[in-house]
Amino acid sequence: MSTIQDFTGYTPTWCPGCGDWGIGIAIKTALVQMGLNPASVIAVFGIGCSGNMNDFLNAYAIHALHGRGLPNAIGAKLANHKLPVIAIVGDGDCYGEGGNHFIHACRGNHDITVIVHDNGVYGLTTGQVAPTAQKGFKSKSTPSGIIEIPINPLTLALTQGASFVAQSFAGNVNQVVEMIKAGMKHQGFSLINILQPCVTFNKINTYQYYLKQSYKLSAEYKTDNFEEALKISTEMTTKEKFPLGILYQRERPTYTNELPQVSTMTLVEKQRFINFEELQSDFI
């Protein structure tokens, strides 16, 4: 049995009060509770304050390029689908720079768990707007307020085929732990969008703001109702109401489930193909 300490690397450099502290401890707790250890999980980190967790969390890991973590995670999963793969990314990282990869990862139902730190700003580059920033948000790159409306990650994920969509709040670590565990247990693509206050650069979406604007999905809520999930997700855009919990979950075959090449063993475990004669008839 592993411990939190096994997963603990360098001391984090996040600002005091940053939502990332809560997410960081939640990820480690979830991994321990799932019976994993640093050698039995692959973690892919994006670039940003969230991605800096690369040095704070022990695992077989890739610290990717900005926006490109998801395809790295997909590739690792294709090569070794027995290892759980988590992608720890930011909102600018995953919905901005890597937006194209995000929608296609949803479509493919790649069995990876994407944990997005959604704070509405680019913290590491000192506070410019992220694609999740609310319309009118003033930042160094948008001094008159951002013109675009925010991306809605939950609606986007749902409509692009994600088979597990959840939202959590960094101020409630226990709930983050539960969502990460549920996402990792889910067979297929799982998104956990975590509302994460940036105490340094975002004075709008604060802990108080999210406490006021978010709500827990009720115990009676049915997670397999796509239309209802879609309706609730759009309220983030229309009413600034943020649901917390598993919004949608429905299993369908994962990408590697659909590959007969890896039905009995992983790609990395297989024997080398040597029946070259079989290929030569194409050339005669």
Place this chain on the structure above:
Amino acid sequence: MRFTWKIGGEAGFGIMTTGLLFSKIANRLGYYTFDYIEYPSLIRGGHNAFEAIVSDEEVHGLKKEIDFLVCLNADTFKYHKQRLTSESVVLYDPDEFAIEQENIIRISVPFKKILSDLKGQPVMKNTIAMGASLAILGSDLSILNEMLDKQFSRKGEAVVDFNKKFASLGFDQVRKNFPTQTKSLLEKREGEQKLVMSGNEAFSLGAIAADCRLYCAYPMTPSSSVLTTLASWQEKTGIIVRHAEDEISVINTALGGSFAGVRSAVGTSGGGFALMVESVSLAGITETPIVIFIAQRPGPATGMPTWTEQGDLLFATFAGHGEFPKIVLAPGDVVEMTTLTAEAFNFADIYQTPVLVMSDMFLSESHKTMKKSFLDKFLDEYKVNRGKTIDTFSSSSKYLRYQLTEDGISPRLIPGFKGQYYQANSYEHVEDGHTTEEALARKQQVEKRNKKLDTYLLNHFKPPKVFGNIETSQTIFVSWGTTKGPILEAQAILRGMGIETAFIHFTHIYPLKEEVIAPLFKDSQKRYVLLENNSHGQFGKLLRMETGLELQEKLLKYDGRPFWPEEIVESIKI
């Protein structure tokens, strides 16, 4: 014996398939071929053409004079008549268009009438043409019929017989109406078994031989047939092929797979590679093996998608921000493509860095004869060498992914091994992989990565191949990659004229090892001619940068077409 057979018709009506069928028939009959296609970036409309050069000896490149021109439409004659001579035979249907030109041999074949009499589909015109061609070349229909059996057997005997009928009508028309024009060029001859392979297929085969298990790509001419070939081999070989959403995802998927321990490759053309470049740099600093196949086409931007150029050499060689090692290879034909590709996977694993295999449309989409015995021997002898890749780690100490070593290469542990972990870090890092900004650690890691190229030059760099005698020849061609074929053909023509030449053919393009290259250029009295399919003389610049050698005389071609051996000969005779 050497002749050019060319067929042309409207795009979308099976010209390429028919052409390849012709090449395969010639090879089954015991001959050697080289073929080349011309097509616009369109699916319907526009003009498609295919030519095969056939000989009883190995064929390396094109031949300018067309000996047999099969015109499935008027455009074929219009576009290619300037390559005809008084000996040239033109097959066409006078019901479709008239040929005024007198000084050629005209063979009329009633394509239109046969099609309408038998109610055939337009694409069956090709089968008539194939029958007619085999008649004029002095062959019979046995091999063609075998291939039609193979192609249509799934559709039932009636379909097979229906197709064979068109072939025999075309054949009979020529035999009956033009008995004196029939040549004896394609009679069955003895010889070992031959394969007809394109550069892209040779890459695909090299990749499978090298145990590549993950290939990712986004379709881009002229690289796309690697994607489709490997995709079609998934069931047989077990390789996973991912057609991702864009080239950035392509390379990052492959790097994820490589990190997790499988040999991975990507393929694209210049524009797609441009999108991958940031991640080439990622492979450099994370020291993740990857093979990158680039089938060049004329740029900039969309350029001329279906034509050829060697215009991306310097771009590819220097692609990626920051300083990191990279190995660039450029095969000159399908044999070198197979062997260098398989070696590229070894180099990627040994040096844990990106290895580029440069092709272009001319090599990628042309088919050339490969002796089966050569391929079998190569596949038998090739050894997968994963260098310092390890799947266990026995020391009680902490595993160091970026351990400082004499040769610059650190043991690379496949993720999943119990009791260890590490990160492949895109930031500068210390030996265990954690991020650093410390001056000494940075310097040590830069030097460690740089050392890998010194190790490569010491252990694996291959000097250029020399064709001909450099000591006795006055003129020495210098080139790289896919110009090999045209230059070898030009050398043969020159030899026939009593002019001996030498040819320095580079396949290991970057880095270059000055001390083994400089001696080839030591005689300042000789005429060194740099040949490249681009306008900047890019390899010349690279050669100068790496060795200090400067070549003054250049023959550069950048109209989207490969070199004609004849134009190389002309430029030398002056």
